[in-house]
Amino acid sequence: MKVQKVIVLSSTAAVDFNPNWPEDRLKDESCWSDKEFCKENEDWYSVAKILAEQASLEYAEKNGLNVVTLCPPLVFGPLLQPMVNTSSKFLIYVMKGGPDAMNNKLWHTVDVRDVADALLLVYEKAESSGRYICAPNNVCTKDLVNLLKEMFPKYSYVNNIIDVDRKAPITSQRLRDLGWEPRKLEETLTDSVECYEKAGLLQDSAGRPCRLPHLFRLAGDQ
Template identity: 30%
Template sequence: MSTKSLGSRVCVTGASGYLASWLIKQLLLSGYHVVGTVRDLGKQKKVEHLWKLEGAKERLQLVQADLMEENSFDNAIMGCKGVFHIASPVLKHISDPKLEVVEPAVQGTLNVLHSCRKNPALVRVVLTSSSSTIRVREDLDPNIPLDESSWSSLELCEKLQAWYPMSKTQAERAAWEYCKENGIHLVTVLPSFIIGPSLPPDLCSTASDVLGLLKGETEKFQWHGRMGYVHIDDVALCHILLFENEASHGRYLCSSTVMDNDDLVALLATRYPSLPIPKRFQKLDRPHYDLNIGKLSSLGFKFKSVEEMFDDCIASLVEQGHLKFK
């Protein structure tokens, strides 16, 4: 248990989600008092897994809050020393991406930060951004790994109809501007593609994509071409480290390994020969890039391997009944 966490009250937005659930697990294990926000407290099945976590009965509180409602996070955030903003708007059927994906991501982030500004106890906000906010660029140099100084091109995002990178980029930029104007200490985490065990019973889109790949599907993974991968546990622990480290500042790339699709499936097929993992993907004209994780590594942070993250992910899929193999 961290001595820095004793008695500390922190808020995690989007508590029932894939990453937020795992972060809450690690925060409780570290001795924190956690206030988690959910859109609807009436949906008990979505939060049952949280109450099973060690320390939940003693130190977890769930509060209803909606990203699109101004002031709705006031009660959850007031009195908290730290806020981990992970929640993203939940969208299923999209007809106007800019209106339904980009704008809610920006406004939702600003609504959370409005509530943060009202809290005199606040020490730091840790915002979950994405490595997609740095790598959608036309001027990628394959010989120079991307670092936190890079920003994705909004023009290129629009041209490619890459609405997720656009929403994450605009939301993070808006957060930096707001926090600078209002004296809020902000740190952002830029994870690559998160792999690992899932606590919620319903799989998120990333876990569903991995499940599809393990069952022989290529459609959803096809567009990756080349992608960074990181264990969900590393992402959660990175959030906590950056909250606790007084010297943390700015943006932090959080990624273990960058791999081409074909290299990834070759590794997985060798490790899990009984699964119908695709042999290869259609070649895409995607730029080669690597990620410079020196900033986070300089804090002594060490990442788990690709083998570990997929082993843990597959074990979780089997345990939850989503995957069967000999």
């Protein structure tokens, strides 16, 4: 079919969960999540992302095809679809509070519009190749809550936050070097919350507590 380039949307789930990575070294595209570690923690989403991305890159090498993979983390921003995605459920939980404790771990976030820009960028740039991490913002739970409280003080917010050791942050420098210019976290949060408010997603449900999505209810910090 004379295909010259294929863009694969992966995830930082295939990058970030590596307990053997040095704590003082930024995680870049050379870092892969430990598949066995993810299996032990029953993190099947990450296992699936690891296998899928590795399979695409292996296919590319064997068949001489230029496959570029893009790895975004939690994706916030205005919603287009009628269903609330898991990343938005996480942010909604943080704002509405609930019964589940949260670790004061490091979260990586990106705006959905910046993911779209990154996809177009690696598609159009002739020199793009291999992996690209698409995670411009690193913020711990407490800092995220405090920032949201300053911007939107009327919500209850999660208050059961447990201090934990922090893992090494992720860098998106390789994608930035290609010309990617993502939004500031404050702009993403503002547009996300305003979208949720218009959709009625931050209103109290009929007596039912807001629960944290399963993917984020982890006993320890990975």
